[in-house]
Amino acid sequence: MQVQTRVDIHSEWGIVAARQAGRKLAKEIGFGSVDQARITTAISELARNIYLYANQGEISIEEVASAGKRGMKVVASDRGPGIKDVRSVMEDGFTTSGGLGAGLPGVKRLMDDFDIDSEEEEGTTIISIKWLR
Amino acid sequence: MHPSIKESILEKKDEIVEQWLEEIEQFRYEDYLQNISDSVYRSTNREFVDKIFETVDLCSDDVYERISQYSERLIQLGWPLNYITRGLQSFRQITVETLSNTGDNYCYDIEFYQEIESWIDNLINALVSDYSGSWENTVFSQKMALKELSAPLIPVFDEICVMPLIGTIDSERAKLIMENLLEGVIENRAQVVLIDITGVPVVDTMVAHHIIQAAEAVRLVGAECILVGIRPEIAQTVVNLGIDLGKFSTKSTLKKGMATALKMTDREIVDLASK
Numbered sequence: 001m002q003v004q005t006r007v008d009i010h011s012e013w014g015i016v017a018a019r020q021a022g023r024k025l026a027k028e029i030g031f032g033s034v035d036q037a038r039i040t041t042a043i044s045e046l047a048r049n050i051y052l053y054a055n056q057g058e059i060s061i062e063e064v065a066s067a068g069k070r071g072m073k074v075v076a077s078d079r080g081p082g083i084k085d086v087r088s089v090m091e092d093g094f095t096t097s098g099g100l101g102a103g104l105p106g107v108k109r110l111m112d113d114f115d116i117d118s119e120e121e122e123g124t125t126i127i128s129i130k131w132l133r
Numbered sequence: 134m135h136p137s138i139k140e141s142i143l144e145k146k147d148e149i150v151e152q153w154l155e156e157i158e159q160f161r162y163e164d165y166l167q168n169i170s171d172s173v174y175r176s177t178n179r180e181f182v183d184k185i186f187e188t189v190d191l192c193s194d195d196v197y198e199r200i201s202q203y204s205e206r207l208i209q210l211g212w213p214l215n216y217i218t219r220g221l222q223s224f225r226q227i228t229v230e231t232l233s234n235t236g237d238n239y240c241y242d243i244e245f246y247q248e249i250e251s252w253i254d255n256l257i258n259a260l261v262s263d264y265s266g267s268w269e270n271t272v273f274s275q276k277m278a279l280k281e282l283s284a285p286l287i288p289v290f291d292e293i294c295v296m297p298l299i300g301t302i303d304s305e306r307a308k309l310i311m312e313n314l315l316e317g318v319i320e321n322r323a324q325v326v327l328i329d330i331t332g333v334p335v336v337d338t339m340v341a342h343h344i345i346q347a348a349e350a351v352r353l354v355g356a357e358c359i360l361v362g363i364r365p366e367i368a369q370t371v372v373n374l375g376i377d378l379g380k381f382s383t384k385s386t387l388k389k390g391m392a393t394a395l396k397m398t399d400r401e402i403v404d405l406a407s408k
């Protein structure tokens with residue numbers, strides 16, 4: 001049975017907890033140190049987005065396997081305000097909070113698969129997977 | 134408490150104590166108490182139950198006082214709160230049961246239950262508030278200790294300072310870093326500040342953003358910032374994220390950063406033996 005870990009994000013400490021859980025699982029799956037850093041950074045990015053824009057939500061991480069490949073899936077979901085224009089948030093340098101605007105496009109580059117689903121006033125769910133090579 | 138209830142509780146004291154000690158013995162195997170020796174466990178139980186009986190004829194204020202010395206000791210010895218609450222709950226249950234079995238009429242009175250409830254609830258409240266107070270103290274002092282550790286600026290040479298960062302950077306810490314950095318630069322008349330991020334586990338966009346802002350602010354007060362301690366995996370994630378750290382110089386280790394800083398202030402380290 002696949003073990004799924006879920007971390008609630010409602011304070012900055014939730015980000016740290018999610019990151020640590022992610023690093024632990026990535027290490028267990030067998031990712032190298034660079035990929036571990038990529039995954040933890042991606043989780044950090046996603047968790048921070050939840051904390052910044054939706055106030056609360058959750059990060060769940062699990063091991064996945066498909067077509068003989070093993071990987072790690074990170075799902076970030078919240079019931080926040082949603083993203084008005086998904087196309088523009090995926091552009092580098094777009095920000096509504098005065099940050100660097102590198103978060104979501106950065107996560108897309110850090111991970112292998114990236115899927116974003118957002119509806120205004122409904123919330124956002126981001127599913128991303130890093131495959132073990 | 135009503136005198137007649139008190140009297141009958143004290144009358145049945147031995148019976149209650151005996152049953153309670155039996156009951157509490159069973160907790161031991163379920164709880165985290167297994168590594169406590171038998172004799173210590175027994176004597177603590179004995180003392181606990183004696184303390185409970187001591188409070189039977191006190192009003193709630195005195196209860197607090199009497200119990201707090203005892204709880205302080207338990208807290209210091211690291212007994213779990215679980216032991217206290219479960220102990221008191223089973224004590225209440227046993228007391229009510231024992232007294233009900235006497236067959237006296239008053240036992241069916243709602244008042245009787247209320248008296249016992251409020252007696253035990255007072256005890257639980259006193260103990261729980263002592264425990265949580267001690268936790269809050271611990272958390273508070275650790276928070277302060279963490280804050281003291283969070284962003285030190287160390288003057289190492291004339292005009293050169295180092296700020297080693299270790300651990301997670303949250304927004305509160307980022308603010309401290311900025312403040313200490315600017316104050317320290319002015320105070321020490323530093324020309325070059327080395328920010329060492331060897332101990333920072335993750336550099337995401339927020340952390341990078343804070344560092345960029347800090348470096349920019351340092352530039353505004355007339356000093357120069359060098360970011361050192363960038364591990365290879367951090368370098369890769371920063372590139373993946375597409376963060377531009379090109380506005381200030383970066384070095385892999387503090388040692389190299391220090392050499393650059395010395396060069397920037399027209400100095401170098403020479404080996405006396407080779408002269």
